[in-house]
Amino acid sequence: MSAPDSEADAALKEFVADEAGMRIDQWLAVRVGPELSRSRIQALIRDGNVTVNGTAMREAKRKLSTGDRIAIIMPEPEPAEPEGEDIALDILYEDDDLIVINKQAGLVVHPGAGNWTGTLVNALIHHCGDTLSGIGGVRRPGIVHRLDKDTSGVLVVAKNDKTHRALSEAFADHGRTGDLERAYDALVWGSPSRATGTIDAPLGRSGTDRTQRAVVRETREDARHAVTHFTVLDRFGEKQDATAMASLVECRLETGRTHQIRVHMAHIGHPLIGDRDYGKAFFTKANRLGEPLGNAVRAFPRQALHARLLAFRHPSSGEILRFEAPHPADLSELLAEFRRWSDAGKT
Structure with missing residues (x-):
């Protein structure tokens, strides 16, 4: 499948089919799937915004022939002027x-x-x-x-x-040659086998849910380089074999991909507590914690992730600014419950 015509208008995507017999909606889903959903592609076809050899094609089932020239005309998005709202800011x-x-x-x-x-x-x-x-x-x-x-x-x-x-x-x-520094605290299931480590695994769109990400092969078209460095800060319910029920982990990003920390930690077997996208298989672990911790984990409404530290050079003054935000109340309370449970020896 060819690359888009670089001279085409910004709202126009052009391709040349290099295979025959595939439905046009299926072919386009493969070619632009990371950008457009299958339903969006079919809607563009129905609205006459997809042409084959210069003719609008309104049938998604139409099969392609080798050499067909396909163009997608992307309608301009309706302008959306956000309005100010009196929302409290910290x-x-x-x-x-x-x-x-x-x-x-x-x-x-x-x-x-x-x-x-x-x-x-x-x-x-x-x-x-x-x-x-x-x-x-x-x-x-x-x-x-x-x-x-x-x-x-x-x-x-x-x-x-x-x-x-x-x-x-x-x-x-991402601070490789400059002064940017970012650190996130994540409460995860289990504990990495090493106190520090690096996860180097490319990310792309999930094959089951296009709103999510997954570790993918480097050769995939939508693969994006992604590197996360982690340090274990605390372990809860630690056993003699150095395993634990949960851990507080600091993550520092060498790249900044969508959901990077969440996907990378799940990839190595330690998804974030409360992560309903990437940690569903671990939800029943809360049943092993007893009460009140089990209830606290089940009730936690979000992934346990907090961007604790941000440092950067001020573009005008040149001064290095460094900011740290304490854990919010919900995460602080959950960590306190884990510490009480761990100190009581309930493993």
């Missing part, structure tokens, strides 16, 4: 160039499908007015990096384009 630092937030769990960073209001962007627009950087686009003003909805912790937002560019470059480099 501000760790603010100046004319940037603002650093301790994001609470449950807060979506920017508007998107199913979350057009009540996001961090809505809160920032209310707080900052028109001072946010426009580089991120109308739906992502000022956003340099993101945290999952149910991940808490430190996040920096740019107020002007100069700061946005500088911070974006630092995050793209």
Whole structure:
């Protein structure tokens, strides 16, 4: 399958079929599956936005012939101007160039499908007015990096384009040549066999749920290099063979892929407690904990992940800024329950 025509319009994707007999919706799902869902592809076909050899093709079942030229016309998204909303923010630092937030769990960073209001962007627009950087686009003003909805912790937002560019470059480099430092605390099931380690495993879209990620072969088209370094900070219910029921692990990212820590820890057999996407198979482990810890684990509403530390060089002053956010109440309480259980020797 050929690559998109580099001279095509930005809203136009063009391909040439190099095989015959496959349905056009199936062929496109293979070619652009990481970008568009099967249902979205079929909707584009129904609406006449897919052409074969210059003719609109409205039948998803139409089979391709070798050499057919396929084009997808991507309609412009409807403009969505987020409005400011008076949402409380835990501000760790603010100046004319940037603002650093301790994001609470449950807060979506920017508007998107199913979350057009009540996001961090809505809160920032209310707080900052028109001072946010426009580089991120109308739906992502000022956003340099993101945290999952149910991940808490430190996040920096740019107020002007100069700061946005500088911070974006630092995050793209992930501190390899600069001064960026990020550390996350994760409460995971079990305990890695080594106190420190590195997970080097490429990530791509999951084959069963396109909203999720999975470790994939390097040769896959959507594979993205991903490296996580971890250090075990504490073990709960540790046994003589050095295994444990759960562990508090610090994770530092060498790359920043979607759901990276969650997928990588699950990949090595230690999914995050509370992770309903990547740790479902471990949920029954709570039954082995007794009460009240078992109930606390079952009731924990999110993945136990907190962006504890963020340090970076200020784009204007050149000063190294370093911010740490303590564990939020829900995670602190869960850790306290694990420590009480572990100290009581209930393994």
